[in-house]
Amino acid sequence: MLHGKRILLIVSGGIAAYKSLELVRRLRERGASVRCVLTRGGAQFVTPLSLSALSEDKVYTDLFSLTDEAEMGHIQLSRDADLLLVVPASADILAKMAHGQADDLATTALLATDKDVMVAPAMNVRMWTHAATQANLATLRERGVHFVGPTEGDMACGEFGPGRMAEPNDIADAVSDFFEDSAPLSGRRALVTSGPTHEAIDPVRYIANRSSGKQGHAIAAALARRGAHTTLVAGPTNQPDPAGVNMIRVESAREMLAACEKALPADVAVCAAAVADWRVTTEATEKMKKSGTGVPTLEMTENPDILATLSAAANTRPALVIGFAAETENVVEYAQAKRSKKGCDWILANDVSPGTDTFGGTDNTIHLVSADGIEDWPRMSKTDVAERLADRITEQLGAGE
Numbered sequence: 001m002l003h004g005k006r007i008l009l010i011v012s013g014g015i016a017a018y019k020s021l022e023l024v025r026r027l028r029e030r031g032a033s034v035r036c037v038l039t040r041g042g043a044q045f046v047t048p049l050s051l052s053a054l055s056e057d058k059v060y061t062d063l064f065s066l067t068d069e070a071e072m073g074h075i076q077l078s079r080d081a082d083l084l085l086v087v088p089a090s091a092d093i094l095a096k097m098a099h100g101q102a103d104d105l106a107t108t109a110l111l112a113t114d115k116d117v118m119v120a121p122a123m124n125v126r127m128w129t130h131a132a133t134q135a136n137l138a139t140l141r142e143r144g145v146h147f148v149g150p151t152e153g154d155m156a157c158g159e160f161g162p163g164r165m166a167e168p169n170d171i172a173d174a175v176s177d178f179f180e181d182s183a184p185l186s187g188r189r190a191l192v193t194s195g196p197t198h199e200a201i202d203p204v205r206y207i208a209n210r211s212s213g214k215q216g217h218a219i220a221a222a223l224a225r226r227g228a229h230t231t232l233v234a235g236p237t238n239q240p241d242p243a244g245v246n247m248i249r250v251e252s253a254r255e256m257l258a259a260c261e262k263a264l265p266a267d268v269a270v271c272a273a274a275v276a277d278w279r280v281t282t283e284a285t286e287k288m289k290k291s292g293t294g295v296p297t298l299e300m301t302e303n304p305d306i307l308a309t310l311s312a313a314a315n316t317r318p319a320l321v322i323g324f325a326a327e328t329e330n331v332v333e334y335a336q337a338k339r340s341k342k343g344c345d346w347i348l349a350n351d352v353s354p355g356t357d358t359f360g361g362t363d364n365t366i367h368l369v370s371a372d373g374i375e376d377w378p379r380m381s382k383t384d385v386a387e388r389l390a391d392r393i394t395e396q397l398g399a400g401e
């Protein structure tokens with residue numbers, strides 16, 4: 001199903017353009033919303049009115065329409081979609097895409113997009129087999145453009161061979177497969193903790209730490225991008241909310257634990273928060289005053305260990321529980337000990353000794369400690385760590401099926 005998916009359908013010139021009308025219906029039947037761009041060539045075969053009626057949206061045709069640009073610029077048009085679909089993709093538009101030409105709205109959107117592009121080529125058999133077209137196809141494939149068809153068969157031009165556009169239903173199937181493949185965690189639930197906790201001393205003071213929340217937020221974003229229903233329980237941070245996550249803001253360790261327990265069940269839990277180990281036993285209800293009798297003594301109590309609690313949860317333990325170990329020495333040895341002490345499955349150990357700039361910085365060096373041994377990851381950005389971890393989680397959850 002394509003519920004909630006936004007598709008930008010680019011209809012270029014070719015006799016197969018009439019099939020794009022049926023494709024709009026097939027995609028919408030599956031729950032997608034479809035917005036259309038019609039090239040000048042495409043408009044020789046289908047009318048903006050037909051596409052507009054079937055998509056129940058405005059059809060975009062002209063790059064230099066001031067009204068269109070004011071309402072929805074070509075950049076935004078290409079980025080608002082989850083997938084750009086070129087149906088039919090003529091030899092001409094494929095050549096323009098391969099060479100980065102942008103001389104109309106369709107090709108400009110294709111060059112400006114940050115989304116995946118899928119094309120359904122349709123052309124005469126000789127145009128298809130021509131070395132120029134084949135070279136363009138190779139370039140596009142190498143760049144990650146997705147292809148559906150063409151098939152072999154009778155053509156409108158009277159010839160026979162490859163170049164015939166895939167049928168609308170097959171194109172809709174390819175679109176569904178694309179979203180399924182790009183959301184391998186769909187149907188899975190993920191819980192991530194991130195940031196520091198604040199432990200109140202009195203109404204104006206608290207105990208905190210330097211955690212920025214960068215790593216935990218990036219992990220939640222990466223899991224959500226793979227389709228997991230992701231709850232991010234975050235202490236106070238300046239990080240923006242990642243797209244598509246269920247965000248729960250907390251302050252203290254106890255609030256964080258309560259929010260995590262409420263978010264269960266989950267298939268995977270990643271505890272990336274730097275939870276304060278201790279809190280002040282009795283929080284003062286009024287601001288503590290300086291007095292002449294010296295400094296106050298703060299009696300401390302140990303906070304609950306969220307990672308250990310989730311790992312030990314009797315009925316609701318996530319299939320995969322992952323913690324971090326920030327160490328300044330003997331990183332891997334301490335991480336192995338922490339893994340068994342906390343009862344989690346994986347520990348991502350990282351060196352936070354002075355000079356590494358890990359705390360609050362953009363990079364991280366990880367050693368993944370699991371029952372299978374140790375994986376040493378090269379130094380990389382926290383976003384790349386998140387991507388790699390999300391891929392490993394996907395693999396692991398897939399393997400457990």
Ligand code: C5P
Nearest residue numbers: 271272273275303304305306307323324
């Ligand atoms: O014991 P330590 O703080 O080094 O353990 C780090 C790991 O344990 C991290 O994954 C952190 O999120 C988690 N942790 C926790 N609750 C605590 C302390 C740590 O979840 N109270």
